[in-house]
Amino acid sequence: MLRLYYHPSPNPAKVALFLEEAALEYEVVPIDTRKGEQHSAEFLRINPNAKTPALTDGAATVFDSNAILLYLAEKTGRFFGKHTPEDRGALYSWLMFVATGIGPYCGQAVHFRHFAPEPKTYALNRYDFEAQRHWKIVDAHLEGREFMVSDEYTIVDMALWGWARVIPFALGPEAFASLANVKRFLDAINARPAAMRVEALKTAHTYKTEFDDDAKKALFPQNARLTA
Numbered sequence: 001m002l003r004l005y006y007h008p009s010p011n012p013a014k015v016a017l018f019l020e021e022a023a024l025e026y027e028v029v030p031i032d033t034r035k036g037e038q039h040s041a042e043f044l045r046i047n048p049n050a051k052t053p054a055l056t057d058g059a060a061t062v063f064d065s066n067a068i069l070l071y072l073a074e075k076t077g078r079f080f081g082k083h084t085p086e087d088r089g090a091l092y093s094w095l096m097f098v099a100t101g102i103g104p105y106c107g108q109a110v111h112f113r114h115f116a117p118e119p120k121t122y123a124l125n126r127y128d129f130e131a132q133r134h135w136k137i138v139d140a141h142l143e144g145r146e147f148m149v150s151d152e153y154t155i156v157d158m159a160l161w162g163w164a165r166v167i168p169f170a171l172g173p174e175a176f177a178s179l180a181n182v183k184r185f186l187d188a189i190n191a192r193p194a195a196m197r198v199e200a201l202k203t204a205h206t207y208k209t210e211f212d213d214d215a216k217k218a219l220f221p222q223n224a225r226l227t228a
């Protein structure tokens, strides 16, 4: 049985979308990151990086959302696009673009827009600019096309969807105004039954919602250095 170590946030959601789309049987193991459960010794044996998601599949353990998407695509042969040099080249390129660009820059844009103490103008400007720059590249690529790779729904679309859902939170409420193709892409995936089932995972378990000092300690351990 597949076990998905989950928190309802962008990176875990991508993997849940694959599992739902492929109709794979899986068990959700909630990891409440605001309670610091990502740092438990038990979870660190599964993901030494102390982040969600992670997946176990019998003896196999996989961590990092994009690695898990590749693992599942290879395991099932689903959502991997056409096995041609042209499509594989595009799939790997866009998947790494999401993994190393969209994800980290959006994550930091969220941090500096909502959570970092002042002064933060320089940092917010840098990450907001880079996140927007990446999304504009995606928006241009999606002009006149439904999916990121060729004409097939693939793991790249799933990876992108995880972050497209939080664009207004990451980049501000007006961000979609200049990302019409991304918005159309997001709406189309949101309308899929699998995406609706992922949305429902938010309430399938109870996760801490308070963003109190303990949550900040768990999520931003670096701040301890500022008071030491």
Ligand SMILES: N[C@@H](CCC(=O)N[C@@H](CS)C(=O)NCC(=O)O)C(=O)O
Residues within 6 Å of the ligand: 007, 009, 010, 011, 012, 033, 038, 050, 051, 052, 053, 063, 064, 065, 066, 103, 218, 219
């Ligand atoms: N590169 C990792 C990043 C994972 C990540 O940052 N996960 C977030 C949720 S989206 C998390 O677990 N945060 C908890 C923490 O930073 O302590 C991936 O793609 O899986």
